[in-house]
Amino acid sequence: MKTIKNNSIIDLVNLSKTFDSGTKLELNIFKQINLKIDQALSYSITGKSGTGKSTLLQIIGGLDKPTEGKVIVGGKDYSKLNDKQKSKIRNKKFGYIFQNNLLLEDFNVLENVMMPFLIFGNKKEDSLERAKKLLDRVGLLSKIDKMPNILSGGEKQRVSVCRSLMNNPELILADEPTGSLDEENAKIIEDLLFSLVQEEKVSLLLVTHNKEFASKADKKFVLINKGLQDEE
């Protein structure tokens, strides 16, 4: 990353997650996790299946709640915010990329990319230039009016990458972004993701079981023994 600042975007303070298994036994996924995500840095979290990598990312992204601990976003405890404030943070500060891309099937490629901008209340015309620029960057400018169901898996994920960057977020949260892609497409997405976050000067938190992919991040962690360990 070119610009490295020490201002943190997110602070995880003593974060724990326990699932109620339905019996008296509780399933402890991870506990006492502390992590500081700084601006314009890339982070990767690896670990075996079931260690709670995705759950951790979802908690960081405000989609799930921790059992204990705090997620501090912009100096504020995320759990103490109201729905409007939380929504604003998800819209303005975060960009999301998921393994199954989660595109809106009833909207075309361009509208999908523009959606975070539209949610913020902006008009379609105001976001056209940026959306087209991003789609051009990932080689999908010719498919802006296509519906997601006719795109290949790799193309869908590229649209998803563009969407995550649309609102100039501070942090991209990527959960197994290449998990459902073939090797060739996975490589394209890997390269695209790292080069785009570098160009856009945003932070990246990558959760993957692919160690080679994870190794490209500035800071590498592994989720093991219910805790987060620095791989370096």
Added chain:
Amino acid sequence: MNYFVLFWTKRILKNKNIFLGNLILIILITVPLVCSLVFVNSMIDGITNKYIFLSDGHISISSSNNLIINENEGIISTNLVEKLFCVVYSKTDTSNVIVKGVQPDYFNDIRSQEINFESETSEEGSLNSVYISRTLADKLSLSVGDKMAMMIMNSTNNVVRPVIVKVGRIFTTGYDQLDSNLIFTNYEYAKSLTKKTTFNYEIICNTNDVNELTKIANQIQDDNPEFSYNTWNQLNESVYSNFINSQQIIFIIFALIIIMASFYSANVAHSTIQKNFTAIAILKILGTSDKKIKQTTFLSVFSITFLGNIIGIILGILLSYSLNPLLFWLSTKGIDAFSFYLLDFTLIIPYTRLILFCLFMLVVSSISILYSLRIVKKISPMRLFQST
């Protein structure tokens, strides 16, 4: 309005299954309600007018002296009338009727709108003539010029005696209940039959409002201390109370149907959310607040309800114009129940009631839609990850 809310609402409405299906259903609920409202109002107004203009007037006065009526803005006409009860006979049948003696100016413009006379007349001859209705003429097998016997009671000495009269004209009021027991004759002849010394007046006013009529009657009473009067609702108390009760019952039925329809709107809102569950969850991840999702769903479902309501009201009003011929056609099919309906009525569109009905439907629908939208808060994006 937030651009995203409008953008997303348009998308929901583009779903033809949701849009058309629900729109048609709302229209199907609204059209019969509007038609019923127009029908009931027109029917009640029509029957009321028949009773007022042909039977009793707005105010009916009985006085021992000739009445002095000063100029009053509310009074349209004052007519001397004489009524008596009798049994009429023909070769084929009998019937109990009210014979109403009226002066030549009785059938003025306003009354002429409530009664249709057949063209054939028979005024000449030594016998006194009466005007009978087509209903009565058919029942008694009488035509213009035929003789008819009336059994009348002299109220002064309680002697019953028959008189022979001639059918002078045949009329139709359009209301079978009135037609079957009303006969007109000239005032002097009726007076000679009753031999009463009192004078009876029918006063037509420019309002049907009972309070206004009472005020007018009180003003007349100030100039004529010794007389008794009744307003039309007092003379036709059972008819009047039936009308009031009918209107109240119809409003209760309407309210219940509207409440049921609003439950349907709530169901539409619920199913819209269910159908768009994945999209809503994705939108939540991307930063859409619950409020915006609620606004969007509310706007789309409310748009359908509102549009359905407006189209339903317009179609209902248009369809109401065919009620009169439809009712008349049905009456020719020998359905007895139609004798209780007015078959020739002026269509009255109760705009105020329609607006109230529309507002009530929209308010109740809004409340039920908003209530059903509580589910939005419960949609967690985490369900997307659990289901994939």
